[in-house]
Amino acid sequence: MKTTIFKLTAMSVSALMILSTALPGIAQQKPVLNDAEKPTIILVHGAFADGSSWNKVIPILQKKGYQAIAVQNPLTSLGDDVAAVERAISEVKGKVILVGHSWGGAVITQAGNNEKVKALVYVAAYAPSEGQSIDSISREAYAERKVPNVPGFNDPVITDGYIRLKEDAIIKYFAQDLPLQEAKNIAAGQGRFHVSTLTAKITVPAWNNKPSFYVVADNDQIISPQVEAEMAKKINATTSHIPASHVVMLSKPAEVAEVIFKAAGIK
Numbered sequence: 001m002k003t004t005i006f007k008l009t010a011m012s013v014s015a016l017m018i019l020s021t022a023l024p025g026i027a028q029q030k031p032v033l034n035d036a037e038k039p040t041i042i043l044v045h046g047a048f049a050d051g052s053s054w055n056k057v058i059p060i061l062q063k064k065g066y067q068a069i070a071v072q073n074p075l076t077s078l079g080d081d082v083a084a085v086e087r088a089i090s091e092v093k094g095k096v097i098l099v100g101h102s103w104g105g106a107v108i109t110q111a112g113n114n115e116k117v118k119a120l121v122y123v124a125a126y127a128p129s130e131g132q133s134i135d136s137i138s139r140e141a142y143a144e145r146k147v148p149n150v151p152g153f154n155d156p157v158i159t160d161g162y163i164r165l166k167e168d169a170i171i172k173y174f175a176q177d178l179p180l181q182e183a184k185n186i187a188a189g190q191g192r193f194h195v196s197t198l199t200a201k202i203t204v205p206a207w208n209n210k211p212s213f214y215v216v217a218d219n220d221q222i223i224s225p226q227v228e229a230e231m232a233k234k235i236n237a238t239t240s241h242i243p244a245s246h247v248v249m250l251s252k253p254a255e256v257a258e259v260i261f262k263a264a265g266i267k
Contacts, residue, residue, distance in 0.1 A: 040094065045071070045073055046100075047102060067092075075191045075193045081104075086114065089117070098119075113204055118263075133200055136201075141230075152173030152246065165190065167184065178251055213238045219243055
């Protein structure tokens with residue numbers, strides 16, 4: 001009986017050795033990440049928007065096995081929006097990729113210092129330095145350096161300290177590459193953006209110590225594409241150019257998702 005057991009064991013070992021010889025690359029192959037090991041993608045919308053900004057990107061992420069959270073920013077202050085993102089981060093057990101659009105870039109710049117955050121993705125977004133605000137970025141670019149201004153934010157409506165864009169501005173400058181009805185829906189559902197956010201300053205920019213990726217929307221009429229490219233260079237981001245409006249994640253969701261996948265795949 002003992003001899004039989006020994007023979008079976010020897011045969012098993014022999015078979016494994018033959019298999020190993022036949023397939024020498026098996027032991028060297030790196031394991032594929034399972035869904036539980038993938039970072040959660042936290043999506044942060046900008047001004048004049050809400051979490052539905054990411055409705056076309058989310059299904060693409062989920063199809064690849066990624067969990068996604070679209071934060072609903074109150075847009076009342078930098079502190080309030082950062083707190084909303086931090087609450088989302090606290091719900092996640094593993095690593096996180098923060099994705100910010102427009103004003104959401106300033107928010108992830110501040111919130112991204114959390115140790116769970118693996119990388120930052122800026123989508124046609126502000127990336128302030130320490131002590132900068134989105135207002136100071138704009139003034140330095142358009143007033144001091146004479147970068148050609150874009151018309152989208154020239155004539156907003158301000159009520160009780162909250163800013164919104166007129167429907168015509170949304171259609172012509174904010175979402176000019178979307179179908180008309182879709183642009184009108186954005187105008188109708190836009191979030192009101194408090195004026196205090198314009199001058200709120202970043203204290204510790206997370207891009208100083210986190211890998212960063214940047215999507216420049218080459219047809220943007222809300223933030224100058226030149227200013228976007230300059231911010232991407234400043235933060236040493238891996239940069240992609242997409243010919244799209246400010247809401248590039250709605251007009252070119254697959255291309256934006258590809259950038260997010262690159263960020264999620266870094267070591």
